[in-house]
Amino acid sequence: MEYTKLILSKMERNQKEEVQALQDTLHVLGGKWRLPIINSICNGNHRFREIERSIPGITTRMLSRELKEMELNMLIKRTEDRDAEIQVKYESTPYCKSFGPVIEEMIKWGKSHREEIIRNS
Amino acid sequence: MEYTKLILSKMERNQKEEVQALQDTLHVLGGKWRLPIINSICNGNHRFREIERSIPGITTRMLSRELKEMELNMLIKRTEDRDAEIQVKYESTPYCKSFGPVIEEMIKWGKSHREEIIRNS
DNA sequence: GTAACCAGTATAATGGAGTATACCAAACTA
DNA sequence: TAGTTTGGTATACTCCATTATACTGGTTAC
Numbered sequence A, B: 001m002e003y004t005k006l007i008l009s010k011m012e013r014n015q016k017e018e019v020q021a022l023q024d025t026l027h028v029l030g031g032k033w034r035l036p037i038i039n040s041i042c043n044g045n046h047r048f049r050e051i052e053r054s055i056p057g058i059t060t061r062m063l064s065r066e067l068k069e070m071e072l073n074m075l076i077k078r079t080e081d082r083d084a085e086i087q088v089k090y091e092s093t094p095y096c097k098s099f100g101p102v103i104e105e106m107i108k109w110g111k112s113h114r115e116e117i118i119r120n121s
Numbered sequence C: 001g002t003a004a005c006c007a008g009t010a011t012a013a014t015g016g017a018g019t020a021t022a023c024c025a026a027a028c029t030a
Numbered sequence D: 001t002a003g004t005t006t007g008g009t010a011t012a013c014t015c016c017a018t019t020a021t022a023c024t025g026g027t028t029a030c
Helices: A002-029 A034-042 A048-054 A060-072 A100-119 B002-029 B034-042 B048-054 B060-072 B100-119
Strands: A076-080 A088-092 B076-080 B088-092
Touching: A002 A034, A002 B002, A002 B034, A002 B100, A034 A048, A034 A060, A034 A088, A034 B002, A048 A060, A048 A088, A060 A076, A100 B002, A100 B100, B002 B034, B034 B048, B034 B060, B034 B088, B048 B060, B048 B088, B060 B076
Parallel strands: none
Antiparallel strands: A076 A088, B076 B088
């Protein structure tokens, strides 16, 4: 009886922990602009205005805010170097690449989901 | 030159398609309650009030709305049977299980991200 | 027969993500 | 030296997800 309880509460803890982890991931990837920004930077855009122009519809305000939070989450790195040809530069971190498997699975699922929905309608 | 253009535009198309697929997945998993609901149903809760009670903080309105959209997305099935012991029953579909790999990767990433953030602060 | 439980719906309010628009100082450019 | 580009900030607004609260009609339990 006590034993069962223990197992159950451990299971519950794990489930809460897992839902929490999932929501952390969603929070980092979520919102309207995160993925387009990551995509843009990973595709060779490194300056603020460059990224901005590459994403139709985004405002400077949103780009600024998102870049800041993504820097906090260590997904990108901002460097300022007055003597470089590019004074302010945004780059994806190696850590950002750890997203790889997640992104891949999400793309796979999203594509097959779209097909599934179309097939059943 | 024309060749390069072709390749580039194909790359661009694929990227848009991938960002789109990603956002589809995010849309299905996103929001505050989707994951807790999936979790609850997958862990043996099948009646409306049962699910409601198992998720602290959720309102009947939100549960009702989310269940409806999840049914549209074929993640769960609602069955009504006046003569059964449970008249209204919610179940996860086999299709819902296709989330498995995505969810797994997201949990993995979420956990290690939390550790990473804690380590660097 | 009334009290509690079931599966929800209706209406109104709130908060926060995202939008719109204007503005800024510094550098570079013609 | 006037105009443009860069890397942003400031202020106000809008819309939509989520909340809060109340209500309903049917069923089961005592």
